[in-house]
Amino acid sequence: MAQRKGTTKKETATVKASDMGEVSIADEVLSLLAYKATIDVDGVVSMPGGIITDLAGLIRKGETPKGVRIIRAEEQVTVEVSVEVEYGKDMSKIAAEVQAGVMKALKDMAGMDVAAVNVNIAGVHLAKPQQARVEVEDDS
Numbered sequence: 001m002a003q004r005k006g007t008t009k010k011e012t013a014t015v016k017a018s019d020m021g022e023v024s025i026a027d028e029v030l031s032l033l034a035y036k037a038t039i040d041v042d043g044v045v046s047m048p049g050g051i052i053t054d055l056a057g058l059i060r061k062g063e064t065p066k067g068v069r070i071i072r073a074e075e076q077v078t079v080e081v082s083v084e085v086e087y088g089k090d091m092s093k094i095a096a097e098v099q100a101g102v103m104k105a106l107k108d109m110a111g112m113d114v115a116a117v118n119v120n121i122a123g124v125h126l127a128k129p130q131q132a133r134v135e136v137e138d139d140s
Contacts, residue, residue, distance in 0.1 A: 023111075033109055034079050037101035037104070038068070038098050044084075046125070047068070048066055067081060067082040068080070076112075077113070077114055078117075082119075082121075085123075086124075086127075098119050099119060102117045
């Protein structure tokens with residue numbers, strides 16, 4: 001496939017080859033699927049780089065979400081995800097749910113064989129202290 005001058009080749013993962021041809025999915029697409037599966041997990045507050053971003057905005061801009069890395073090897077992919085979690089939540093449970101969600105999303109939507117999903121908990125968000133509210137009765 002010829003490239004236009006000034007463009008870079010995007011990395012793709014081949015999903016299926018048949019008599020009809022080959023289906024390839026760009027790593028950016030796999031990253032978006034992993035990102036969406038990750039932010040849907042209860043307890044994930046954000047991903048490195050800030051508050052959870054609008055997924056539709058990332059798609060429109062053609063950007064790869066921060067905090068997700070796709071590593072291709074043969075016919076499998078390994079996904080590395082960095083998250084920031086809510087203080088007080090079970091981090092191992094959150095990580096396991098991220099792993100299961102990402103694996104399911106890539107298998108169900110992209111037909112990808114996922115070797116592993118590595119989760120890095122990069123931070124913990126503390127809840128903002130609630131301001132004490134004092135109600136004063138007015139006897140007038």
